[in-house]
Amino acid sequence: MYGRKACQLVKETATGEKGQIKPFNDDMFNQVIQECCSHHLELQSLFRNMQEEGLDIQTTRNADFYGALIHHLSLTRNKRCLMAYMYNRAEVIRSLRWKLGRVLPEEISKKLSSSEKEYLKGYSASLDAYMNDINLDLTVDMVPPKDPYIQVRVLDDIGEVVLTDCSANLARYSMHFLKRTDAEPYISQGLMEELVS
Amino acid sequence: MESGSRDGTTEDLESLIATTDAELLRRAWRNEKAAPEILRYEKHLVDRIEGQIQLMEETVDDYTETGVDPLTVSLYQMDLDRTQFLLRSYLRTRLLKIERFILHILKTDELHERLSDKEKIFARRCAGVIGKHLDDSVLLNLPENYQSALRQSTTSEEDDMVLEPRLDTFVVCKAREYISPSEFQDDSNSSLSMDLILEMEPGELSFIPYRRVQRLLESGKLEMV
Known part of the structure; x- marks a missing residue:
């Protein structure tokens, strides 16, 4: 069924323990990307059909049109799921940066995709630049102090x-x-x- | 008579305490923590607090060197630590919101203007980094018409992929002065308790959708709890 894999991907982030990261699901991720591309191919071939029959895509409402619409909607849904997956993971990665510092321990770092590692580096750099700018280390003092x-x-x-x-x-x-x-x-x-x- | 004048002085003292920078910072921090969207950066307040922190640090150093009673020093130190915690936490809370709603903030001028200059630089850098990350991992792998981070596809008529704070979320707030029913924002397109007539007495706690008290919070007529 269309969209099932993308949904599983999102579920993975939703069911995970808060603040913990799961290994990047490379396999599933690529399958969803593949699914998106095949949706697009289907969509284009349906539109070609319509054009060959001399129909106007803007106004015709036949079987081909609705077929194409389904493909379009599945594609956008997949896209939303992929983005949500990456966005939520990016959020967890940021929280790890706050908790563990610039360099993540090996067992966490290997759960990230290469793009995510780059992201962590870039994010760390912009955070460091900001803290440098305001001349204040924001990563200490995470809990309200009781005793100095x-x-x-x-x-x-x-x-x-x-x-x-x-x-x-x-x-x-x-x-x-x-x-x-x-x-x-x-x-x-x-x-x-x-x-x- | 006597009790009346005593009440007067305690009131004076209370209003005095309520307007110290420490209290203002605490209020700004609480508001920022509870509000779903980013609030205006308290530039002057933060500047003053930074000055005070420096002053306090110098005092503590002075006292330690000249051998003033350790208890006094540790009291100063404690005060200093609390102020520093509030300031750091205030700035941290803002960063968290900036990161989460980065695209929304950057494309909405009104929100963007609420950031400090340094936060603006941070936001732009962050947006660049997350943008590249999303491009590389998702968007560039998708078919041509579907590569925008702001729109689902080229057929979308407006930006429909941008994460926005939920302004309808309920918040607990306390009125700082009397608020008449006409001052509450009415948002006709939301059906939330619109016919309910509302007013608030000073000090009264209310549980209300954030959207309706947005402007009252900005004007300082109420505060978040």
Whole structure:
């Protein structure tokens, strides 16, 4: 049936867990594109039929015309589904950029199509340019602050780093009392965890 | 008599608090968070807040150096952190809307004018990137008459592919002054509770389609919750 595959594609984004990305469905995607092209061929051949019979496409309402109309509508529907699929995925990719930073971990990155990887790069660049422009890092401070300092445990060897008010040796499993804004990037990368009493 | 004058001072204090930049920013932030569409950028407010943040940072640094009571310093620090969070969150919320409705904003002058200059640059860059992405992956693979990102096909008479915010969505808002029934926007093409006569007393909470209070929000007669 026309449009079924495109619908499945959209369902995939709708049923997925919020904020998570599924592997790009290359196979299905290409099949839908194929379907669009064959709709277009059918449509053109129906119009050719009508022209050969000497009928005016604008006014004639015969079987061929309605056949062509069905193909046209299926094509636009497929197009909407494809665009929705890409648009929603792009939205998730943007949210990943906010949560995980410029470079995505390998297991997420391999779920993206090559065009999506390019998009992530381009989006990251425009976001960086904007934050540079306003001279403010917007990716920290994601939750309303309760206390300016938080207790954290380091999960991986980070080494000696310079923080806004001091420098610290962030050795594995050591515990620190850090400024929230200093700790947040490490927490989001999974290198630290917040200790909640 | 006595109680009356005391009430007067608390009222004065309240109105004073309500007009500080911190409170204005909080209101702008709440409005931006709750409204489905992008609102006017509060340029002057953000400029002032940025100045204050800088001032506060310097104060905190000064105090730390001169060894003022750590409790005082941490109170200043906390205030600073809260203001910074509000500012960042305000700007973030706007970016999120700009990204989501990018094509709609760029082709509607009225909305485009609501962005700050820097946001405009950001929007244009973003539009370029997402446009290329959609072109490369979908549109250029489609038959010739179907390649527009704005229209479904060349036979469409208007832009019918652009994602727009849903202005009929319900919002919770609070009146800041008395609002008479005539001030509510009536949108004749929407059938939502049109015959209902509405008025709002100051401080009253209402649950209402955003479209009807759009202009009241802009004029500051009510705020989002």
